[in-house]
Amino acid sequence: MIDVIIAGGGPTGMMLAGELRLHGVRVVLLERDLEPTEVVRALGLHARSIEILDQRGLVDRFLPLGTKHPLAGFFAGIDKPAPERLDTKYPHTLGLPQPVTERLLTEHAVEMGAEIRRGCTVTGLSQDDEGVTVELADGTSSRARYLVGCDGGRSTVRKLAGIDFPGEPTRVETLLGEMEIGVPWEEAMPLMLEVRKTQKRFGIGPFGDGVYRVVVPAEGVSEDRAVMPTLDDFKEQLRRVAGTDFGVHSPRWMSRFGDATRQAERYRAGRVFLAGDAAHIHPPTGGQGLNLGVQDAFNLGWKLAAAVHGRAPAGLLDTYEAERHPVAEEVLNNTRAQIELMKVEPGPQSVRRLLTELVGFEQVNRYLVEKIIAVSVRYDLGSENDLVGRRIGDLALKRGGLYDQMHAGRAILLDQTGTLSAGGWADRVDHLVDVSEELDAPAVLLRPDGHVAWAGSDQQELEAELARWFGAAL
Numbered sequence: 293m294i295d296v297i298i299a300g301g302g303p304t305g306m307m308l309a310g311e312l313r314l315h316g317v318r319v320v321l322l323e324r325d326l327e328p329t330e331v332v333r334a335l336g337l338h339a340r341s342i343e344i345l346d347q348r349g350l351v352d353r354f355l356p357l358g359t360k361h362p363l364a365g366f367f368a369g370i371d372k373p374a375p376e377r378l379d380t381k382y383p384h385t386l387g388l389p390q391p392v393t394e395r396l397l398t399e400h401a402v403e404m405g406a407e408i409r410r411g412c413t414v415t416g417l418s419q420d421d422e423g424v425t426v427e428l429a430d431g432t433s434s435r436a437r438y439l440v441g442c443d444g445g446r447s448t449v450r451k452l453a454g455i456d457f458p459g460e461p462t463r464v465e466t467l468l469g470e471m472e473i474g475v476p477w478e479e480a481m482p483l484m485l486e487v488r489k490t491q492k493r494f495g496i497g498p499f500g501d502g503v504y505r506v507v508v509p510a511e512g513v514s515e516d517r518a519v520m521p522t523l524d525d526f527k528e529q530l531r532r533v534a535g536t537d538f539g540v541h542s543p544r545w546m547s548r549f550g551d552a553t554r555q556a557e558r559y560r561a562g563r564v565f566l567a568g569d570a571a572h573i574h575p576p577t578g579g580q581g582l583n584l585g586v587q588d589a590f591n592l593g594w595k596l597a598a599a600v601h602g603r604a605p606a607g608l609l610d611t612y613e614a615e616r617h618p619v620a621e622e623v624l625n626n627t628r629a630q631i632e633l634m635k636v637e638p639g640p641q642s643v644r645r646l647l648t649e650l651v652g653f654e655q656v657n658r659y660l661v662e663k664i665i666a667v668s669v670r671y672d673l674g675s676e677n678d679l680v681g682r683r684i685g686d687l688a689l690k691r692g693g694l695y696d697q698m699h700a701g702r703a704i705l706l707d708q709t710g711t712l713s714a715g716g717w718a719d720r721v722d723h724l725v726d727v728s729e730e731l732d733a734p735a736v737l738l739r740p741d742g743h744v745a746w747a748g749s750d751q752q753e754l755e756a757e758l759a760r761w762f763g764a765a766l
């Protein structure tokens with residue numbers, strides 16, 4: 293039997309497929325579309341996602357294809373430079389169109405041995421004590437021990453699993469597309485910047501090869517957002533917002549998105565899990581959705597692999613929702629706040645001016661930036677030690693960078709005392725005796741996702757945590 297079926301081959305599904313393969317799990321990924329999409333939704337990766345790629349030895353595939361952008365303007369477009377000395381090796385955003393990110397994650401998943409089946413639409417599911425049966429639109433079915441719905445905001449898996457998706461519907465809609473413009477950029481740019489002073493949801497920018505990315509607020513909300521806008525829709529809305537349609541023509545693709553904000557009430561129903569947009573949707577402000585999905589997959593992968601191999605301690609699979617639901621809740625909250633701050637009415641504009649002043653304070657700026665780039669995430673693992681639950685940076689060890697030690701996706705006992713032992717867990721946990729000036733603890737136990745499970749120097753305490761996260765000793 294297949295171990296895990298993943299429904300949906302967007303960034304979340306592809307990341308998860310690669311993570312599961314790292315642990316030898318038999319994975320089949322079912323993707324509805326025959327070809328990868330050319331629609332560019334996400335424009336880049338934030339620090340925590342880049343760190344994750346670094347932890348798996350993949351970062352060198354991504355960095356050369358992207359552009360480093362300074363970390364400014366990511367909170368409601370408030371244009372203050374990021375504070376200095378952010379706690380990450382990657383204090384910038386990596387500009388990378390979503391189709392490129394997806395292609396690189398797909399290549400990795402395939403190299404790792406994941407089976408990707410395109411043109412497969414999941415239409416039904418049923419589960420029992422042993423596994424999940426997934427039905428496809430072509431009348432065939434497949435069975436696996438677990439199913440993960442990574443099938444986007446309109447997730448079929450979520451609906452079939454009976455998981456509610458409470459929240460708020462779309463209230464404002466935006467048109468997005470790539471097209472050419474009929475006036476020289478030197479003429480268009482000043483007008484665009486003038487309009488943007490008050491209309492933050494509008495923008496035009498060169499995207500290479502004479503193509504421009506056009507974003508313009510739509511009037512009202514369409515009845516069916518699956519119906520794509522036309523070039524005339526773009527012209528009409530541009531004239532309304534900017535007084536001219538910039539002579540737009542020759543579109544490459546056109547799309548629309550809303551500001552619906554919803555979160556799955558549960559991330560798990562028996563043997564079925566949700567990750568990425570299937571579990572949460574929110575406006576794209578701050579560029580967080582893809583990053584959030586990739587980070588969901590990174591959290592779930594090693595836990596599901598442990599369950600497949602029969603080594604998951606009781607409750608491990610439930611920590612996925614316990615850890616990731618609050619993180620997405622935070623993102624929903626900050627995107628909702630940003631949408632309010634970007635409104636053109638005098639009230640929101642006043643709050644925006646006040647917040648812009650507050651961002652002048654280094655601590656406020658740091659707090660907001662670290663939230664968006666997700667390096668301040670701390671899972672509540674029940675410890676009072678502030679290090680526990682946090683992800684750890686790429687510490688400089690005597691032997692080199694810590695992230696280089698994480699490529700195999702195994703847990704690590706990083707021991708500066710040289711007195712501890714991974715004992716009966718040595719088959720699952722690498723014991724590194726090494727030191728780093730950047731680590732303020734005698735030893736830390738790092739989970740395969742790089743979050744600190746324990747910090748201290750007591751062997752007995754350590755063994756309790758090893759059992760809690762990795763099951764019984766051999």
Ligand SMILES: Cc1cc2nc3c(=O)[nH]c(=O)nc-3n(C[C@H](O)[C@H](O)[C@H](O)COP(=O)(O)OP(=O)(O)OC[C@H]3O[C@@H](n4cnc5c(N)ncnc54)[C@H](O)[C@@H]3O)c2cc1C
Pocket residue numbers: 299300301302303304305322323324325332333334335336390412413414415442443444445447448449468549567568569570576578579580581582583584585
């Ligand atoms: C305008 C815009 C700009 C954005 N900018 C950013 C940004 O800068 N940074 C950022 O982090 N995020 C951004 N996002 C959000 C980001 O695009 C999404 O969060 C991300 O694509 C979610 O990835 P996913 O894999 O969870 O879902 P998706 O990318 O939606 O992938 C789901 C996949 O499932 C497939 N599928 C659907 N139904 C089925 C089925 N029944 N059976 C099989 N397959 C199925 C689909 O074909 C699709 O390939 C933006 C979004 C928009 C709209």
